[in-house]
Amino acid sequence: MKLILSNICKKYKNTVLNQISFEVESGILGLLGENGAGKTTLIEIIATLIKPTDGTVYYDDFTFENDLYKIRHQIGYLPQKFDFFPNLTVEEALYYICKLKGINNKEQRAIEIDEKIRQVGLEEQKKKKFCMLSGGMKQRLGIAQALIGNPKILLVDEPTVGLDPHERVAFRQLLSSLAQERLIILSTHIIEDVAMTSDMVLVLHKGKVNYFGHISSLIESVRGKVWRYKGDSIVKEIQQQGIIIGSHPTDTGIEVRFLAEHKIANSVLVSPTLEDAYIYTNRKRGTN
Amino acid sequence: MNIQILFSLKLLLKQRSIFVAMLVLLIAVPLILVSLNGSGLSLREAWYTILHLQMIVAVLIVPIILHSIWKGKIQLFEKQLILYHIHKPFEYYMAKLFAVCFVISSILVLFYTVFWLLLFDQISITLWYSTIVQIILTLAFAVALAGLLSLLLKRTIYGTILMILYLIISIQFIRSSMFALWFNPDFIEQMMLEPSFLIQRFALLCWIIILLLTSKALFVRQVVSS
Numbered sequence: 027m028k029l030i031l032s033n034i035c036k037k038y039k040n041t042v043l044n045q046i047s048f049e050v051e052s053g054i055l056g057l058l059g060e061n062g063a064g065k066t067t068l069i070e071i072i073a074t075l076i077k078p079t080d081g082t083v084y085y086d087d088f089t090f091e092n093d094l095y096k097i098r099h100q101i102g103y104l105p106q107k108f109d110f111f112p113n114l115t116v117e118e119a120l121y122y123i124c125k126l127k128g129i130n131n132k133e134q135r136a137i138e139i140d141e142k143i144r145q146v147g148l149e150e151q152k153k154k155k156f157c158m159l160s161g162g163m164k165q166r167l168g169i170a171q172a173l174i175g176n177p178k179i180l181l182v183d184e185p186t187v188g189l190d191p192h193e194r195v196a197f198r199q200l201l202s203s204l205a206q207e208r209l210i211i212l213s214t215h216i217i218e219d220v221a222m223t224s225d226m227v228l229v230l231h232k233g234k235v236n237y238f239g240h241i242s243s244l245i246e247s248v249r250g251k252v253w254r255y256k257g258d259s260i261v262k263e264i265q266q267q268g269i270i271i272g273s274h275p276t277d278t279g280i281e282v283r284f285l286a287e288h289k290i291a292n293s294v295l296v297s298p299t300l301e302d303a304y305i306y307t308n309r310k311r312g313t314n
Numbered sequence: 315m316n317i318q319i320l321f322s323l324k325l326l327l328k329q330r331s332i333f334v335a336m337l338v339l340l341i342a343v344p345l346i347l348v349s350l351n352g353s354g355l356s357l358r359e360a361w362y363t364i365l366h367l368q369m370i371v372a373v374l375i376v377p378i379i380l381h382s383i384w385k386g387k388i389q390l391f392e393k394q395l396i397l398y399h400i401h402k403p404f405e406y407y408m409a410k411l412f413a414v415c416f417v418i419s420s421i422l423v424l425f426y427t428v429f430w431l432l433l434f435d436q437i438s439i440t441l442w443y444s445t446i447v448q449i450i451l452t453l454a455f456a457v458a459l460a461g462l463l464s465l466l467l468k469r470t471i472y473g474t475i476l477m478i479l480y481l482i483i484s485i486q487f488i489r490s491s492m493f494a495l496w497f498n499p500d501f502i503e504q505m506m507l508e509p510s511f512l513i514q515r516f517a518l519l520c521w522i523i524i525l526l527l528t529s530k531a532l533f534v535r536q537v538v539s540s
Contacts, residue, residue: 075394098398109391113328125317126399171395 027051027086027100027178029209034071034081036233042067044233046081054205056220056241057213058304059230065213066106068230069183072211073103085179099127102172106183108164112157116148116167119156120174127175142170146200162193169200180210186219198222221300231308241300248285248298248306255282255293263290269309271302285309318400318409319416325383326413332382333417339375340421344368357436361429362506365445368425369452369496372418373481376453377460377473379418384410386464388536397537407461407533408526415450415457422449444506448515452496455518458525459495465532492517 034046043064059065070076072083074090074097083090085097110119120139129135143152146166151159159167165185172180182201186194201210201223214220220227220241227244229237237244252271255264258279264270268286275281283296285306327333344367348360355363384407388397397403423446430442456477463473477495484494491497491514497505505511 073394073398075398095399095401103394103398105391105394107390109389110395111325113325118324122317122321123395125321126396128399 027209028084029072029179030084031072032082032084034068034078034083036064036067036071036076037079042233043071043078046230046233046235048228048235048238050209050211050226052205052209053226054201054210054212054224056224056227057211057230058215058217058220058227060215060308063215063230064233065215065230066183069103069181069211069213072179073101073181074098075103099175100178102174102177102180104165104168104172104180104182104185106187108168110156110167110171113155115155116143116152116159116170119167120170123171123174129175138174142173145173145204146170147196160193161188162190162197165189165193165197166200169204173204176207178208180204180208181213182210183213184215185212186214186216194219217301217304227300229304229307236307244303244307245298245300248303250295251285251287251306252296252298252302253284253286253290253293254296255284255291256280257291261291264293269305271305318405319412322383322409322413323416326379326417329382332379336375336379336418337421339371340368340418341425343371357433358441361437361441361445365426365448366496368422369449370481372422372449372453373456373477373495374474376414376418376456377463377470377477380410380414380457380460380464381470383413384461384464386467386470393537403537404530404533407529411457411461411526414460415453418457419450419453422453440507444512447512448506451515451518454522455525456495458522458529462525462529462532465529465536491515 028049028051030049032047034043035041036043046068057065057068067076071078074083074094077090085093085100088097088100090097114122117139120142121135124135124138129138143149146169148163148166148170151163154163156164156167168185169182172182185201186197189197198219201212204210205223212219212224224241226239227237227241228235229244253268255261256276256279260270260273260280260282264282264284264286267288268284268290271283271285273280273282282293283302284290284293285302286293289295344364347367348355348363392406397406400406426442426445426449430437430439459480460473460477463476464470467473467476480495484496485498488494488497491505491511
């Protein structure tokens with residue numbers, strides 16, 4: 027399904043989203059931005075949960091105004107804080123979602139539930155009540171419910187928050203495996219999640235698009251601007267002219283990774299990462 | 315709508331402790347109280363006394379039972395995952411009310427049906443029928459009222475307090491069956507079998523409709539604004 031956002035704006039008291047436009051059809055699109063950048067609002071607009079103040083979202087030829095439930099039928103949505111009725115088991119929760127999504131045939135429903143439970147690896151927990159599941163298992167159930175009915179668009183909002191490192195890796199693998207059949211929009215402020223899963227990235231900053239395109243192009247845009255400095259202490263020039271990304275103590279003093287247009291002191295160029303590019307893009311636009 | 319009702323019933327019945335407490339309060343407690351105090355009661359008097367006790371208990375537990383499946387406002391996940399797929403969101407709320415009314419009414423209807431079947435030669439079918447009608451009408455009214463209060467007030471306890479006050483005022487002061495939540499036990503026998511009273515009691519249906527329409531407006535506002 028081709029998703030087109032055209033000049034999307036959302037205003038409450040302040041402007042939350044301003045002139046957001048992009049087109050995407052398949053794969054995983056990482057939606058990156060700091061807290062308050064407007065990621066959840068954008069996801070909720072795409073999910074048809076809230077209406078934009080201005081602009082239109084096209085889902086192939088469908089629009090919010092004319093085809094609301096047809097669109098919702100094609101969307102799987104995992105909200106930021108996935109919660110459900112505590113006394114229901116995994117199977118019962120999925121049964122209810124199947125019914126809500128109009129899967130009324132008993133056999134088809136049983137197949138669908140089994141398939142989704144297997145897909146997210148919850149076979150052993152299918153009789154467990156929701157309140158007894160760990161954070162990672164709840165997220166898996168969240169994905170399973172979103173996948174019911176095989177939606178063409180899967181929206182996942184901050185899915186790895188609160189997961190332990192193992193669960194986070196497993197979750198990323200799960201997302202990658204699901205991307206072959208559909209468009210996935212992954213909203214997160216964790217850069218690593220996007221770097222490990224996505225082909226495309228949209229960087230949101232204060233409600234505006236700072237970058238939209240391939241991750242590799244974003245990384246390439248900061249090649250020649252990422253430096254590593256080793257010394258006894260951080261020199262003043264780095265603090266004044268550079269953007270420090272990270273620093274850690276070494277046996278001989280300190281090692282600093284920073285962004286700068288030109289070489290500073292006795293620093294050396296290093297290969298850029300998505301984090302470098304993300305920080306550089308936001309800082310550059312933020313100061314404009 | 316069917317799926318919503320079945321699901322609400324499932325949610326309610328899965329809370330076993332609440333269900334057991336409901337059975338004890340509705341069946342065991344009135345029976346024990348009557349057996350302790352009613353050695354001289356005729357069968358018909360015992361019927362009325364148990365009914366009176368049961369209806370007081372039932373009306374008072376309605377807000378609590380309703381709270382176990384409906385918290386008074388839409389939780390985020392309900393909006394994002396459930397109402398998202400329901401074309402008429404008010405059906406979701408209606409299903410919760412129906413489930414509560416259905417479960418409590420069913421327990422009482424079953425109780426009086428068994429009671430009557432065991433003693434059908436001593437209790438007229440008119441009394442059985444009148445009892446069933448009163449139970450269903452009163453509970454439907456109580457549930458619709460508790461639902462509206464849950465939407466208006468922040469805590470279940472406030473709704474429960476208002477229900478207690480309304481019940482006391484109804485029993486003590488309100489002589490008209492059109493406005494009373496439940497009625498004075500002194501008049502119960504006369505009222506239960508009097509056609510004009512029964513007809514007046516059907517006025518509760520109008521109140522129920524008004525309560526539901528008001529609830530719908532409040533609920534829809536919540537769906538839109540949350």
